[in-house]
Amino acid sequence: MANVIILSCSASIYGLSRYAGAYRVATSLREAGYSVQVIDFFETWAIDNLIKALKRYVDKDTYWIGFSSTFFPNRTSYEYVKVDQRPYPQSMESMNRLFKEIKDINSNVKFVYGGAYSHHFRDLRNIDFYLIGYSDTLAVKLTEFIRGKVDKLPFDKVKDSHALSLDWKTIPNDNAHNLPIIWHKEDKIFRKEALPIEISRGCIFNCKFCAFMLKNKRKGDYVKNADLIRDEMIRNYETFGTTNYFFTDDTHNDDPEKLAYLFSVYETLPFKLNFSSYLRLDLLNAHRHTIDILHASGLIGPLFGLETLNHENGKLIGKGMHPQKAIDFLWHLKDRWKTSVNLHGCFILGLPHDTKEYLKYFEEWILSKDNPLDGFNVQPLRIRYDPANRYLSSSDFDIRPRDYGYTPLADGSWVNKHTSFQEVGEAVRRVKELSFSKGKTKITGFSTMSVYNIGVSKNDMLNFSELAILAMYDISNLRSRFVRAYQNAILNS
Numbered sequence: 001m002a003n004v005i006i007l008s009c010s011a012s013i014y015g016l017s018r019y020a021g022a023y024r025v026a027t028s029l030r031e032a033g034y035s036v037q038v039i040d041f042f043e044t045w046a047i048d049n050l051i052k053a054l055k056r057y058v059d060k061d062t063y064w065i066g067f068s069s070t071f072f073p074n075r076t077s078y079e080y081v082k083v084d085q086r087p088y089p090q091s092m093e094s095m096n097r098l099f100k101e102i103k104d105i106n107s108n109v110k111f112v113y114g115g116a117y118s119h120h121f122r123d124l125r126n127i128d129f130y131l132i133g134y135s136d137t138l139a140v141k142l143t144e145f146i147r148g149k150v151d152k153l154p155f156d157k158v159k160d161s162h163a164l165s166l167d168w169k170t171i172p173n174d175n176a177h178n179l180p181i182i183w184h185k186e187d188k189i190f191r192k193e194a195l196p197i198e199i200s201r202g203c204i205f206n207c208k209f210c211a212f213m214l215k216n217k218r219k220g221d222y223v224k225n226a227d228l229i230r231d232e233m234i235r236n237y238e239t240f241g242t243t244n245y246f247f248t249d250d251t252h253n254d255d256p257e258k259l260a261y262l263f264s265v266y267e268t269l270p271f272k273l274n275f276s277s278y279l280r281l282d283l284l285n286a287h288r289h290t291i292d293i294l295h296a297s298g299l300i301g302p303l304f305g306l307e308t309l310n311h312e313n314g315k316l317i318g319k320g321m322h323p324q325k326a327i328d329f330l331w332h333l334k335d336r337w338k339t340s341v342n343l344h345g346c347f348i349l350g351l352p353h354d355t356k357e358y359l360k361y362f363e364e365w366i367l368s369k370d371n372p373l374d375g376f377n378v379q380p381l382r383i384r385y386d387p388a389n390r391y392l393s394s395s396d397f398d399i400r401p402r403d404y405g406y407t408p409l410a411d412g413s414w415v416n417k418h419t420s421f422q423e424v425g426e427a428v429r430r431v432k433e434l435s436f437s438k439g440k441t442k443i444t445g446f447s448t449m450s451v452y453n454i455g456v457s458k459n460d461m462l463n464f465s466e467l468a469i470l471a472m473y474d475i476s477n478l479r480s481r482f483v484r485a486y487q488n489a490i491l492n493s
């Protein structure tokens with residue numbers, strides 16, 4: 001039985017991996033004395049089994065069931081051509097059954113919706129509370145409120161609903177970056193599983209398209225204490241044999257001194273670390289000594305937010321490194337790191353200066369031999385235009401799309417003078433299909449860790465193409481095996 005149950009989704013499409021948010025909240029609640037059960041991989045459960053699992057943990061002492069929604073919905077690449085606003089990875093029909101069956105056991109159970117985009121879903125019929133933004137502290141306060149231990153919290157009433165929402169900015173916790181994730185035996189962590197870890201929170205930049213919460217921080221702010229990082233890694237190594245990590249930092253290399261200081265911590269570990277993380281290419285170029293520091297630290301899966309090959313856009317959005325300079329530097333990295341690191345680039349199509357000609361040029365370049373990247377992710381620009389929403393964890397494009405030439409449409413898509421959301425969605429779909437069928441890409445970015453979790457060896461993913469890996473490994477079967485083992489552990493605990 002549990003006081004709080006949190007449903008969370010895998011943070012990856014290829015393999016399987018846990019999302020840090022649910023477990024960070026669970027750690028805070030457990031430290032406050034509450035029992036918490038996370039039920040993960042929400043998207044993989046058959047609804048009957050999920051309800052069965054929930055029933056194992058719901059009783060009269062259950063206060064709330066939460067949805068950690070950052071990675072809902074679990075879109076596939078082919079769905080990018082339409083705007084997808086599903087609030088849950090299961091159908092509404094299944095969810096309505098779930099809500100009803102839980103209420104039949106304990107009619108006082110509250111339903112809580114959190115996650116990075118929860119403020120865009122504040123019209124869900126069965127939800128009682130929304131947690132907006134970082135929820136470490138909010139979840140503990142909310143539990144006290146539900147229990148009647150505190151009378152009042154700075155709630156906001158949700159329009160046309162009985163629900164209340166609670167914004168992290170109203171209950172700040174300036175030390176939240178110094179809180180570890182303490183994995184619990186009930187989390188059913190597998191032996192040697194790659195896990196997420198927070199090294200720091202926030203980002204010193206303020207890119208126009210970026211909706212992350214702690215943008216524009218000062219250099220050095222919100223970096224976790226070295227002893228805490230070391231303790232967390234040693235504990236995970238001793239308990240689960242974990243040596244591989246997803247660093248959840250928004251920009252891991254935002255400070256060269258931080259990287260040197262972290263390397264001195266990693267050198268004291270009793271194992272060789274490997275990790276994947278977001279990096280800024282321009283900073284790596286500006287501080288070239290960090291190329292070796294990151295490599296020696298154990299980097300194997302960097303994700304570079306390159307965003308565009310259109311310099312006008314780059315300057316506009318806050319990624320001003322000239323595209324040719326970026327490409328040349330990526331070739332330099334490829335030469336330095338050879339096959340010990342898989343380079344991954346993230347791109348957005350549909351930025352304000354993206355013409356039809358640019359879309360064509362991009363498609364040709366990304367599939368050409370001039371592209372040094374081992375893998376890439378291309379997304380259509382999303383504009384979450386929501387003028388009634390006062391919450392600020394939105395991008396500049398979300399807040400004032402018309403100033404950038406976009407007309408937001410009622411279905412969540414947009415048009416501008418050059419193109420439309422649908423047109424760039426089609427371009428994205430084409431690029432993904434062609435790059436895959438040409439066998440050009442490798443497994444890169446956070447997928448290096450999530451496919452490791454289902455059994456793909458590091459050596460193979462660094463040396464073989466994605467197509468070769470698919471020929472060597474039965475990925476779908478490996479995923480099913482992982483899911484089955486996890487669900488059985490939850491159902492039989």
Ligand code: SF4
Pocket residue numbers: 203204205206207210211212215216250251280305318
């Ligand atoms: S896009 Fe990356 S670099 Fe820019 S503000 Fe967001 S996290 Fe920072």
